[in-house]
Amino acid sequence: MTISTIFLLIIIIYIINGSYQKQNDLTKEIIITKAKALFEAMKYTRKWNSSMGGIYVKDGINPDVKPNPYLKNNYIKSKNNKTLIYINPAFMTRQISDLTKEADFSYKITSLNPINPNNLPTEFEKRALKYLSLNLKEAYYYEFIDNKLNFIGGLKIENSCLECHSEYKIGEIRGGISVNIDISDEIIKMDDIKGSKNLLYIIIITIILILLIRLYMFLNRINADKKKQENILIQQSKMASMGEMIGVIAHQWKQPLNALSLINYDIKDAYEFRDLNEEYMNKSIEKSNFQIEFMSKTIDDFRNFFKPSKEKKTFSAKSAILDILNILNSQFKKSDIEIKIETKENNDKIYGFENEFKQAVLNILNNAKDTILSQKKKKLLDSGVIEILIEKNDLNLNIKFIDNGGGIPDDIIKNLFTPYITTKGNEGTGIGLYISKIIISNISGKIRAYNLKNGACFEITLPFIK
Numbered sequence: 001m002t003i004s005t006i007f008l009l010i011i012i013i014y015i016i017n018g019s020y021q022k023q024n025d026l027t028k029e030i031i032i033t034k035a036k037a038l039f040e041a042m043k044y045t046r047k048w049n050s051s052m053g054g055i056y057v058k059d060g061i062n063p064d065v066k067p068n069p070y071l072k073n074n075y076i077k078s079k080n081n082k083t084l085i086y087i088n089p090a091f092m093t094r095q096i097s098d099l100t101k102e103a104d105f106s107y108k109i110t111s112l113n114p115i116n117p118n119n120l121p122t123e124f125e126k127r128a129l130k131y132l133s134l135n136l137k138e139a140y141y142y143e144f145i146d147n148k149l150n151f152i153g154g155l156k157i158e159n160s161c162l163e164c165h166s167e168y169k170i171g172e173i174r175g176g177i178s179v180n181i182d183i184s185d186e187i188i189k190m191d192d193i194k195g196s197k198n199l200l201y202i203i204i205i206t207i208i209l210i211l212l213i214r215l216y217m218f219l220n221r222i223n224a225d226k227k228k229q230e231n232i233l234i235q236q237s238k239m240a241s242m243g244e245m246i247g248v249i250a251h252q253w254k255q256p257l258n259a260l261s262l263i264n265y266d267i268k269d270a271y272e273f274r275d276l277n278e279e280y281m282n283k284s285i286e287k288s289n290f291q292i293e294f295m296s297k298t299i300d301d302f303r304n305f306f307k308p309s310k311e312k313k314t315f316s317a318k319s320a321i322l323d324i325l326n327i328l329n330s331q332f333k334k335s336d337i338e339i340k341i342e343t344k345e346n347n348d349k350i351y352g353f354e355n356e357f358k359q360a361v362l363n364i365l366n367n368a369k370d371t372i373l374s375q376k377k378k379k380l381l382d383s384g385v386i387e388i389l390i391e392k393n394d395l396n397l398n399i400k401f402i403d404n405g406g407g408i409p410d411d412i413i414k415n416l417f418t419p420y421i422t423t424k425g426n427e428g429t430g431i432g433l434y435i436s437k438i439i440i441s442n443i444s445g446k447i448r449a450y451n452l453k454n455g456a457c458f459e460i461t462l463p464f465i466k
């Protein structure tokens with residue numbers, strides 16, 4: 001559940017990020033295209049100048065235009081003695097660049113080996129020019145550094161250039177023009193988009209978190225409802241066994257009651273034969289107290305068992321099982337079923353509700369008893385045996401209940417611990433084992449059943465408690 005939500009979240013973030021990235025790339029693409037167009041325009045303007053062998057402009061019109069010191073014969077006089085200044089392409093580039101600064105772009109002419117030291121390349125320009133002179137097929141070179149476009153277009157030597165740059169060969173890269181475009185507007189726009197992207201993240205994450213919390217609360221409520229339902233079921237099943245239990249009490253009391261009435265009869269006899277001295281009296285009282293104590297203990301055991309446990313505590317598995325065996329003793333004796341209990345470990349601690357654990361054990365034992373009895377009825381078995389083994393390994397405490405009742409049919413064993421499955425034909429609802437399972441899982445344990453040679457084994461595995 002949570003994993004799939006996180007997965008969904010990652011996909012959403014991935015998509016948003018992807019579209020942001022695309023937008024970012026597109027913006028960069030537009031800026032690059034603009035730089036290329038500006039460079040090409042300048043290249044052809046220069047080419048025009050070069051193809052004219054340089055051009056002449058009137059002196060005095062623009063006070064900044066002075067004869068270029070790097071040119072020989074950098075001005076001429078006209079017939080009417082006006083001065084005409086010689087303008088080479090590089091000079092013109094600078095002039096135009098001065099004008100375009102009003103717009104959001106400018107040019108700089110540069111070379112690795114400039115005639116004019118003002119044309120010395122920057123670090124980026126050096127890198128770019130080296131790259132372009134090694135890769136003659138490439139017309140441009142650019143890098144985005146700190147959200148800025150650094151762009152350069154290469155200038156190839158043509159025939160017309162040789163007039164002034166005779167030391168170069170045609171096709172060689174003489175230098176380049178870097179185009180500087182102010183992209184602060186685009187950066188602001190992209191920052192805006194980035195801001196909305198992050199806002200979108202926050203909104204989506206918040207929504208998903210809220211949904212998760214609500215889902216969590218919903219599941220919690222369902223769980224609480226389920227727990228309540230289970231508790232009712234556990235208590236109900238305990239009450240259901242009450243009727244049967246009263247029969248057990250009646251049976252357990254039969255003998256001591258008999259004994260008591262015998263003692264009474266004896267006293268009467270002794271009295272009639274004048275044998276009733278103090279010693280006889282005390283002995284009789286002692287005997288009847290013994291029986292009464294036994295009866296009262298039986299009742300206490302039952303009362304304790306039917307009280308719902310109030311709080312979890314640590315208790316011994318063996319003594320809890322012995323308590324339940326005490327209650328069931330007479331009933332199992334009557335059915336001629338022997339119960340053996342064996343503990344390999346002295347540490348058999350369980351943490352949980354003791355009475356509920358007893359109830360789980362009771363259900364398992366009753367189930368085993370019923371299978372054994374039905375086997376007996378079919379004359380498939382002489383005497384029933386239930387073995388209880390308490391073992392421990394590094395992590396767990398294992399309690400095994402092994403009976404010789406012939407085992408559980410394969411079709412039943414799969415859903416043994418679901419409600420309304422029964423191993424006893426139409427006799428029971430089978431709810432008992434289901435309840436045992438609930439109880440055991442409530443104390444972080446597991447219960448499973450499998451067949452052995454002569455019967456079934458019900459195994460409870462509980463986390464080991466120090």
Ligand code: HEC
Pocket residue numbers: 046047049050053054068070071087088089090091109110111113114115116117119155156157158160161162163164165174175176
């Ligand atoms: C009329 C003469 C003339 C012509 C034609 C000419 N140049 Fe130049 N070029 C110069 C002078 C002089 C400089 C250096 C002074 C300056 O910066 O103005 C220069 C500078 C340059 C520079 C800048 C680096 C440096 O050395 O300072 C480059 C690059 C360049 N020229 C390439 C070309 C190319 C390519 C052509 C042909 C399309 C060309 N030039 C045609 C005279 C010329």
